[in-house]
Amino acid sequence: MPVATESLTDLIRDAAHRLEGEKSDYDPLLEMIGDARFVLLGEATHGTHEFYRERAQITKRLIKEKGFTAVAVEADWPDAYRVNQFVRGLGTDQDGEEALSGFKRFPTWMWRNADVLDFVGWLREHNQRIKNGAEKTGFYGLDLYSLNISIECVLTYLKKTDPEEARRARARYSCFEHFGMDPQSYASASLTGQSCEEEVIRQLIELRRRAPEYTSRDGAAAVDDYFFAEQNARLVKNAEQYYRSMYYGRASSWNLRDTHMVETLDALVKHLSKTSRGDKVVIWEHNSHLGDARATQMSEIGELNVGQLLREKFGNAAVLVGFTTFSGTVTAASEWEEPGQRKQVLEALPESYEYLFHDVGHERFYLNLRDNLRVKEALTEPRLERAIGVIYSPQTERASHYFEAHLAQQFDAVLHFDETRAVEPLEQSALWKSGEVPETFPFSV
Secondary structure (H helix, E strand, C coil): CCCCHHHHHHHHHHHCEECCCCHHHHHHHHHHHCCCCEEEECCCCCCEHHHHHHHHHHHHHHHHHHCCCEEEEEEEHHHHHHHHHHHCCCCCCCCHHHHHHHCCCCCHHHCCEHHHHHHHHHHHHHHHHCCCCCCCCEEEEEECCCHHHHHHHHHHHHHHHCHHHHHHHHHHHHHHHHHCCCHHHHHHHHHHCCCCHHHHHHHHHHHHHCHHHHHCCCHHHHHHHHHHHHHHHHHHHHHHHHHHHHHHCHHHHHHHHHHHHHHHHHHHHHHHHHCCCCCCEEEECCHHHHCCHHHEHHHHHCCCCHHHHHHHHHHHHEEEEEEEEEEEEEEEECCCCCCCEEEEECCCCCCEHHHHHHHHCCCEEEEECCCCHHHHHHCCCCEEEECCCCECCHHHHHHHHEEEECHHHHCCEEEEEEEECECCECCCCHHHHHCCCCCCCCCCC
């Protein structure tokens, strides 16, 4: 029998750990994490300052206190690897903003924002303070949207290591030129049976066949350079399949994307283990990727996600942490490829987890869902949960941004921030600075 709303609110209020902006705020979370190898830190939107800031604060503690040596994010592999080079004292970028300049694809504010810039600067300084021989922490991307850039990265690598093979690789990848190197055009053409599948698979196989030769040069640097190129070649293969799958239903393309991210994580862990850098990884992605899909409506349409796959494989060695908010502002676009705006976030719907947490009365709190059995049992009934990506459509709020979920099965813990504000892009347009007219206009006073 469901717990009455009033008693449920009281139960959560008693179990919640208030966040006061103190160093000890996340002591209970780190205690729960224990010796876990993977900590998945989510976000309910792709444009909320508090989510980015608090993920960074938790991650700093995981690096310093728990020995985590990699941060893997919902970003393209080559763009994030440029940041990785910077924070580890490699590459040619002079500062964090320059290192983040590779993020040119929409939505740029996801990674080119003030909070990420601060974290990248901190990570660079942290790594610089590490004594010789100790492990530095890297920054890596898990996503697969960088088809064209990844092709160029493979070709650039081969030009340096094997010019003859570079010419053959260019010939294979030239298949995409028939479609103007445009992924959307390629996706449409694939319906007629046209495909570059054979070419991209052949290129990945050939690169892997030559791995012993390529990695035998220049020690650890050669191993790192090859790993970067191999992941780009694998990304091209998976991206080609992803764009072909777009017309066969959301579940097909979604599952391919999240499976690719887990494969990238697996490859990263193996690479770090080989080079003695440790294998404990913090992962930053949207709640929809990091919460267990089996506890949401996603599973009803055949979708899986990163959180589910890691839980199935690693159990409690993967800790899933969700983030929620009740109201405030968010950086998001109205349509795909449009500029980011500072938009008003509507107050959460009464039948949602966000509204329930608002009723708790704490401005910010941490709630352990894994170990507190009374809370876990009380939250067995499904409720609505809000998800805002890079597009926010308040005019279709219920249909566009809510889904049913069993929160206690979806996450091991949740962090709630009742009123939040938009993340600050490094490039702020006049549209972003002006913000959005409140939804109550012209009746507000």
